[in-house]
Amino acid sequence: QKSKRPNYLADVSYPVRGGLDRIPVDVFMNGATSLEGFKAEISGTGTHTDKNRLVEPTDDPETGTAEFKLKFAPSTGIRTRTWAYELVDTSGTCPTSKIHKRANVYPKWMPFMPVIVLLALAILTHDVFISISSGCVVARWLLQRDLWIGFLRYLDTDLPAGLVDMNYVILFSWLITGVIGAANRSGGMAALAPIAVKYIKDSFLSQLVVYVFGFVVFFDDYGNTLIVGNSIRPTTDYMRLSREKLSFLVDCTAAPIASLMPISTWVAFEVSRIEASLRTIGYTDESAYGLFLDSISKRFYAWFMLAMVLGSILLSRDWGPMYAAEQRARRGDGVAPHDPNFSEEEAEKLAGGVPPKKGVPQRWWNAFLPIFGLIAGFIPLLFYSGAKQAPWGGVGWDASSRRIIGNADSYGVLVWAGTFAILFQIVLYGLQWSKEWGGCLLTPSEVIQAAIEGTKDLVETTIVLIMASAIGTLVQDVMLPDAIVSMLGTSIPGQALPAVIFIVAAFVALSTGTSWGTMSIIFPIASAGADT
Numbered sequence: 001q002k003s004k005r006p007n008y009l010a011d012v013s014y015p016v017r018g019g020l021d022r023i024p025v026d027v028f029m030n031g032a033t034s035l036e037g038f039k040a041e042i043s044g045t046g047t048h049t050d051k052n053r054l055v056e057p058t059d060d061p062e063t064g065t066a067e068f069k070l071k072f073a074p075s076t077g078i079r080t081r082t083w084a085y086e087l088v089d090t091s092g093t094c095p096t097s098k099i100h101k102r103a104n105v106y107p108k109w110m111p112f113m114p115v116i117v118l119l120a121l122a123i124l125t126h127d128v129f130i131s132i133s134s135g136c137v138v139a140r141w142l143l144q145r146d147l148w149i150g151f152l153r154y155l156d157t158d159l160p161a162g163l164v165d166m167n168y169v170i171l172f173s174w175l176i177t178g179v180i181g182a183a184n185r186s187g188g189m190a191a192l193a194p195i196a197v198k199y200i201k202d203s204f205l206s207q208l209v210v211y212v213f214g215f216v217v218f219f220d221d222y223g224n225t226l227i228v229g230n231s232i233r234p235t236t237d238y239m240r241l242s243r244e245k246l247s248f249l250v251d252c253t254a255a256p257i258a259s260l261m262p263i264s265t266w267v268a269f270e271v272s273r274i275e276a277s278l279r280t281i282g283y284t285d286e287s288a289y290g291l292f293l294d295s296i297s298k299r300f301y302a303w304f305m306l307a308m309v310l311g312s313i314l315l316s317r318d319w320g321p322m323y324a325a326e327q328r329a330r331r332g333d334g335v336a337p338h339d340p341n342f343s344e345e346e347a348e349k350l351a352g353g354v355p356p357k358k359g360v361p362q363r364w365w366n367a368f369l370p371i372f373g374l375i376a377g378f379i380p381l382l383f384y385s386g387a388k389q390a391p392w393g394g395v396g397w398d399a400s401s402r403r404i405i406g407n408a409d410s411y412g413v414l415v416w417a418g419t420f421a422i423l424f425q426i427v428l429y430g431l432q433w434s435k436e437w438g439g440c441l442l443t444p445s446e447v448i449q450a451a452i453e454g455t456k457d458l459v460e461t462t463i464v465l466i467m468a469s470a471i472g473t474l475v476q477d478v479m480l481p482d483a484i485v486s487m488l489g490t491s492i493p494g495q496a497l498p499a500v501i502f503i504v505a506a507f508v509a510l511s512t513g514t515s516w517g518t519m520s521i522i523f524p525i526a527s528a529g530a531d532t
Contacts, residue, residue, distance in 0.1 A: 005104050006101075006104070007103065007106065007479060008072060008106070008479075009072075009105070009107075009108050009110075009111065009482055010106065010108055011071070011072065011073070011074045011075075011486075012071065012482055012486040013069055013071045014070045037089060038088065038090070038094075039087070040086070040088075041085075041087075041088060042086070043084045044082055072105045074107070075105055076107055078104060078110070079105045080104060081102070082101070083102075084100045085098065085101070106142065106479070108486070110142060111483045112483065113138055114135040114136070114142070114480075115475065117131075117134050118131045118132060118134065119508065121134050128467075128517065129463065132467040132471050133154075133467060136471050137150060137151050139471070139475065139477065139478050140153050140154045140158060140474060142478050159467070161469075161470065162465075162473070165272070165469040166465045166466060166469050168268065168414065168415060169411070171415055172415055172418055173461065173462070174418075175418025176374075177454045177457055178418070178450075178451030178452065178454050179371065179421045179422055179425065179451065179454075180354075180454050181354040181450045181452075182370070182429075182442070182450040182451045183370060183425070184354040184450065184454065185354050185355070185447075185450035186357070186360070186363075186366040186367070186429055186441060186442055186450075187360050187361065187362035187363065188362070188367025188368065189356075190362045191362035191363055191364040191366070192368070195364055200235055203240060203241045204313070207245070208313055209232060210228060210250060211253055211309060211310060211313060213228045214249075214253030215253070218258060218264060221257075221258040225250050228253075229250045233246065240335060242325040242329035242335050244321070244336075245318070249313075252305055252308075256306050257302075259299065260296055260302050262292075262293065262378075262379075263379075263414070268410070268411060269519070270292065270519055271288045271289050272288075273472065273523040274288040274291055277526075277528075280476060280481070280528070281531040289405065289410050290405065354450050354453050357437075357441075359437045360442075361437070361441075366428065366432075369424075369428060370421045370422075370425045370428065373424055374418065374421040377420060378413065378417045382408045382410065383404055383405070385409050385412060385416075386403075386404035386407040386408030387407075389409075390408055390409045391412070392409075425442075426447045429442035429443075429446075430443065464516060468516045469520060471520055471521060472520025472524065473520075476524045480525065481525045481527075484528070494530075497526075497530060501522065501529070504522065508521055508522060
């Protein structure tokens with residue numbers, strides 16, 4: 001029963017976030033239309049600061065609801081508090097209204113413990129699974145007030161809830177990598193690299209091609225890494241570009257580009273976090289996807305990173321360990337540092353992805369057309385969903401474009417687009433028939449098997465997604481946003497909040513090694529701070 005009680009922090013004035021956690025008290029108005037002349041009293045261990053406002057009665061003119069602000073005395077440990085609110089009309093006209101409450105009250109420092117444990121273990125172990133799991137268990141321990149029960153609830157409640165929360169994002173990620181896997185099996189991906197090689201004459205051009213390819217494969221940062229890295233790596237190796245520099249170029253274009261484009265697995269996850277944060281603060285003026293679109297021009301880190309990468313290429317300048325790696329590669333001492341515990345053959349096998357089918361012609365359009373269709377079809381499908389097919393009802397084609405997109409089920413559209421792309425591949429590869437390679441280029445069964453094989457690269461990503469969702473929910477359950485907002489109060493000007501959030505997010509990302517986990521932790525805090 002403990003977990004069913006409301007949770008509050010000691011020494012924090014509620015409500016702290018957009019009206020969340022107000023304390024309602026039913027009032028018998030007896031014809032009164034305001035709370036003027038009423039006296040608020042409290043008994044027990046909590047202390048109220050003031051009656052907040054009167055909610056006008058809707059069905060019975062004789063009753064209404066008074067909403068109080070609440071604040072508990074400082075506490076050194078978790079306490080069960082019982083108290084009563086009493087609203088007295090000093091004139092004696094209206095009867096006294098009284099309500100009893102019981103809640104768990106936590107000390108103000110305790111919500112920081114899950115994140116502190118997470119960050120400490122991330123630095124010590126360099127393992128995202130250990131660190132996030134430990135942070136989740138600590139958070140659940142605080143909520144259940146029992147370590148063993150908290151561990152069990154993490155396994156049987158938080159992880160399944162994370163899977164449900166991320167179901168559309170995970171499904172779309174599987175579909176995207178499935179499309180890539182089938183394109184690899186058809187030989188289409190292998191055919192794209194030789195086309196690029198025709199125009200690449202030195203390391204400068206190879207770096208520029210990597211940069212441009214990042215914009216082409218924008219729909220998934222992991223897919224970008226798999227496609228661009230695997231397709232261009234033989235060429236960059238031949239041009240003596242270090243693997244370190246290639247990794248930097250791929251990673252520092254993949255994530256920023258994926259976060260700026262209106263369709264990507266990154267954005268699908270991010271919009272889900274924005275939506276959850278908006279529900280927390282009670283913001284309903286605009287959809288989560290609409291807010292994301294508004295934010296694209298203000299994503300300075302992503303824009304600056306893309307500019308820095310391009311500047312590094314155009315100026316041919318490197319520094320620090322990257323400079324040393326480039327010198328090693330140009331001298332012919334190897335494009336990658338030698339690792340005696342990891343052979344080159346093993347590395348190539350792991351990085352190769354789904355291999356092409358033997359004996360089939362390698363045609364570039366077998367990769368280009370499905371991916372182009374996926375990208376080109378998303379926006380029309382988004383409008384179709386918003387106007388006609390959203391689960392909650394369409395707004396019609398006469399509505400504005402912004403309203404149609406804001407009403408669309410973006411998660412559903414992502415799944416539509418990925419599924420249609422695989423169906424298109426089944427038809428495209430099935431129509432390419434010849435006795436030379438034994439019938440169809442790929443049979444429907446072979447396309448599906450290649451798509452399933454392609455999703456194997458996302459096992460680790462899927463687990464991180466589930467755990468990131470779990471920690472994002474739990475940090476809200478232990479009231480970390482409340483604690484931070486209360487601590488900051490009005491000491492930070494609104495203009496400085498973006499800079500503060502950026503610094504905190506950078507530290508969390510560096511410590512945890514997962515951007516998606518960082519978003520789960522930071523979005524609730526940032527939205528609560530912005531709301532106040």
